Amino acid sequence: MARTTGSDGERTEAAARKAAVDLMARYGYEAMSMRQLAAEVGVQAAALYRYFPTKEDLLFTLMRDHMRGLREAWEHSRPAGADPARQLAAYVRNHIAFHIERRHATHVSNMELRSLSPDKLTEILRMRTAYEKELRSILRDGAEAGIFSIEDTGLTAMALIQMMTGVIVWFRPGERLSIAEVTQTYLSMTMRLVGANIGIGTGEERHVHEHAQLRA
Amino acid sequence: MARTTGSDGERTEAAARKAAVDLMARYGYEAMSMRQLAAEVGVQAAALYRYFPTKEDLLFTLMRDHMRGLREAWEHSRPAGADPARQLAAYVRNHIAFHIERRHATHVSNMELRSLSPDKLTEILRMRTAYEKELRSILRDGAEAGIFSIEDTGLTAMALIQMMTGVIVWFRPGERLSIAEVTQTYLSMTMRLVGANIGIGTGEERHVHEHAQLRA
DNA sequence: GAATTAATTGAACGTTCGTTTTATTATCTG
DNA sequence: CAGATAATAAAACGAACGTTCAATTAATTC
Numbered sequence: 001m002a003r004t005t006g007s008d009g010e011r012t013e014a015a016a017r018k019a020a021v022d023l024m025a026r027y028g029y030e031a032m033s034m035r036q037l038a039a040e041v042g043v044q045a046a047a048l049y050r051y052f053p054t055k056e057d058l059l060f061t062l063m064r065d066h067m068r069g070l071r072e073a074w075e076h077s078r079p080a081g082a083d084p085a086r087q088l089a090a091y092v093r094n095h096i097a098f099h100i101e102r103r104h105a106t107h108v109s110n111m112e113l114r115s116l117s118p119d120k121l122t123e124i125l126r127m128r129t130a131y132e133k134e135l136r137s138i139l140r141d142g143a144e145a146g147i148f149s150i151e152d153t154g155l156t157a158m159a160l161i162q163m164m165t166g167v168i169v170w171f172r173p174g175e176r177l178s179i180a181e182v183t184q185t186y187l188s189m190t191m192r193l194v195g196a197n198i199g200i201g202t203g204e205e206r207h208v209h210e211h212a213q214l215r216a
Numbered sequence: 217m218a219r220t221t222g223s224d225g226e227r228t229e230a231a232a233r234k235a236a237v238d239l240m241a242r243y244g245y246e247a248m249s250m251r252q253l254a255a256e257v258g259v260q261a262a263a264l265y266r267y268f269p270t271k272e273d274l275l276f277t278l279m280r281d282h283m284r285g286l287r288e289a290w291e292h293s294r295p296a297g298a299d300p301a302r303q304l305a306a307y308v309r310n311h312i313a314f315h316i317e318r319r320h321a322t323h324v325s326n327m328e329l330r331s332l333s334p335d336k337l338t339e340i341l342r343m344r345t346a347y348e349k350e351l352r353s354i355l356r357d358g359a360e361a362g363i364f365s366i367e368d369t370g371l372t373a374m375a376l377i378q379m380m381t382g383v384i385v386w387f388r389p390g391e392r393l394s395i396a397e398v399t400q401t402y403l404s405m406t407m408r409l410v411g412a413n414i415g416i417g418t419g420e421e422r423h424v425h426e427h428a429q430l431r432a
Numbered sequence: 433g434a435a436t437t438a439a440t441t442g443a444a445c446g447t448t449c450g451t452t453t454t455a456t457t458a459t460c461t462g
Numbered sequence: 463c464a465g466a467t468a469a470t471a472a473a474a475c476g477a478a479c480g481t482t483c484a485a486t487t488a489a490t491t492c
Contacts, residue, residue, distance in 0.1 A: 002456035003469040012469080028330055030246030034450060046452080048471050055450065111327055114244055115262055151401050155393065158386050159379045159405055166378025177371065185367050193409045217438040218486030228439080250480060262482080263440050271480065 015041045015049040020058055025104035028113040029059055059112060060120045066105045067127040074097050074134065084142030085196050091135055092190050095164050096183045103168045110165065132157060139194065149195030160190060229267040231257045236274055236288060241320035245275055245328040274327060276336045282321045283343040289314045290350065300358030301412050307351055308406050311380050312399045319384045326381065355410065365411030376406060 019040040023032040034055055038045040052058040077094045079086050099106045113121060136157045142148035150156050164186060172181060235256040241396055254261040268274040276391040293310045295302050329337060352373045358364035366372050371375045380402060387398060 002471055003458045004471085005458065007469050008460070019227065026330065028244070028246055030244055031331070035448085044470095044471055045450085046472080049451070050469070114242065116249070151404060154395070155401050156399065156405065158382065159402065162382025162385065163375045163379040166382070169378065170374050177368070182371065185371050186375065188367060189372065189409050192411060193405050195408055216441075218441055219488045220441085221488065223439050225439065236482070249478075250477085259439095260441055261480085262442080265481070266439070 012043060012047065016043075016048055016058075017062065018049060018059045021062055021104045021108055024059070024062075024112060029055075029108070029115045051076075056115065056117065056120070059108070059115060060124070062105065063112070063116070063124050064127070066102065066109045067124060067131070069102070070098055071127065079102060084138050084145060084147050085191070087138045088135075088142065088190065088194065088196070089147075089187060091138060092160075092187050093183055095161075096167055096186055098175075099168050099180070099193055100171060100179055100182075103171075106165065106168050114162060132161060135160065139212055142194065142196070147196060156194060160193065161215065163189070163193075165193040225266070228257060228259060228263065229319065231342075232259075232264055232267060233278060235271075237278055237320045237324055240275070240278075240328065241323040245271075245324070245331045257383050272331065272333065272336070275324075275331060276340070279325050279328070279332070280343070282318065282325045283340060283347070285318070286314055287343065287347055290347065300316065300354050300361060300363050301407070303354045304358065304364075304406065304410065304412070305403060307354060307379060308376075308403050309399055311377075312383055312402055313395070314394055315381055315384050316387060316389075316398075319387070322381065322384050348377060358412070363412060365414075372410065373413065376409065379409075381404070 016037065020032070020037055023037055023040060034048055035045045038048055041048075048058075052061065074091070074094050075164055077090055079090050082090070109124075113124065116124065136153050139148060139150055139153045143150045143153065167182060167186070171177075173179070177185075236248070236253055239253055239256060251261045254264055257264075264274075268277065274310075290307070290310050293306055295306050298306070319323065325340075329340065332340065352369050355364060355366055355369045355372055359366045359369065383398060383402070388421055389395070393401075
């Protein structure tokens with residue numbers, strides 16, 4: 001009929017966001033209907049339009065907040081002034097931790113870009129490029145300092161990001177490997193990939209080798 | 217009204233497949249309508265149902281053929297009996313070449329799995345797993361022979377595949393780097409990542425180092 | 433050249449979609 | 463406790479969707 005007892009705008013909006021991320025991750029943005037989302041929240045579809053003007057705007061909001069969160073997480077965890085190897089290690093750790101904790105949101109952000117209108121797509125890509133630029137910068141610094149051995153900075157950055165983000169495709173919490181183990185292995189793969197000299201910089205290498213051949 | 221002059225079933229089906237791959241890659245499976253596809257082919261939507269019983273079946277056919285092609289390409293290019301380093305090099309080369317040549321089909325195969333019914337999803341995943349298993353096998357052989365230095369075979373295989381397949385996300389033909397340059401760089405990144413000793417095995421290492429610091 | 437088969441059109445089916453509008457009730461404010 | 467505001471339900475909108483069906487014409491076969 002109308003307003004229900006105990007209804008709360010903030011709670012409804014938060015529930016809608018969370019449910020939208022999960023539904024979009026599972027079925028895709030196009031396949032998720034506003035009615036389906038509303039049912040998940042326990043509300044009628046029309047109620048959603050109090051919080052999001054359009055379905056596309058809902059998608060955009062989710063993506064923008066995801067990218068903002070990624071950037072903020074990195075700004076809080078970056079070791080300012082550290083050498084490139086430590087910076088790279090921090091970047092890898094932050095990237096993997098953030099994406100594993102937000103598997104579904106990452107899925108949406110990576111898969112549904114094509115459903116954004118040009119303006120909104122541009123804004124998201126701008127945020128993404130800025131984030132990737134930080135990695136390129138670290139790689140370039142390391143290469144110039146002779147710490148890394150890199151053929152092509154831009155290409156290496158893309159390869160690393162694809163590799164790291166790919167974790168969410170196969171990683172499932174509570175399975176064979178813990179988050180710490182996965183992160184550690186990706187860290188050592190990254191260091192080898194960029195040709196970081198073992199024993200210099202990150203303070204991780206000894207630890208890495210103790211884990212060697214876990215299941216080769 | 218009815219059959220058009222010059223109409224040819226084989227040509228129409230081939231055109232529909234090609235257009236479907238392009239449209240799905242650009243807009244996504246759900247967002248592509250059968251009418252849109254038909255318009256691209258120059259035909260009415262109903263005509264498509266002569267070749268594909270349902271829209272989902274069209275998607276499945278495209279994915280299955282893509283996976284078959286990948287497997288066949290690998291079986292034709294694998295160096296039987298070669299050492300693990302050469303096998304890995306061949307795997308990387310084949311994987312990158314195949315995916316770059318079929319960027320759109322790869323996009324579809326990777327992004328639209330969730331639109332398949334359980335049975336068809338299982339079949340596609342079975343083919344994919346079999347293909348990935350070949351890489352794991354090469355990595356294991358190399359690790360056991362002491363040629364590679366790998367912490368976790370399964371995890372490394374996934375990381376490599378994500379890294380390599382990721383090429384299609386950013387690579388555009390005719391831009392800064394040629395396919396040969398990209399392949400070469402990925403090859404050397406792969407060898408470093410698996411800890412292959414430079415100077416052993418692939419016969420690529422000298423070449424690699426001549427390319428070093430292309431744009432670091 | 434008649435009969436058969438292949439290829440397609442055009443119209444229609446029922447369903448679902450995103451979204452809007454209006455009415456109604458709960459909660460808050462004074 | 464009255465008035466204002468916040469939050470929702472219910473119903474409806476036109477449009478688009480995948481798909482089916484009957485009719486029609488082109489090409490092939492004998």
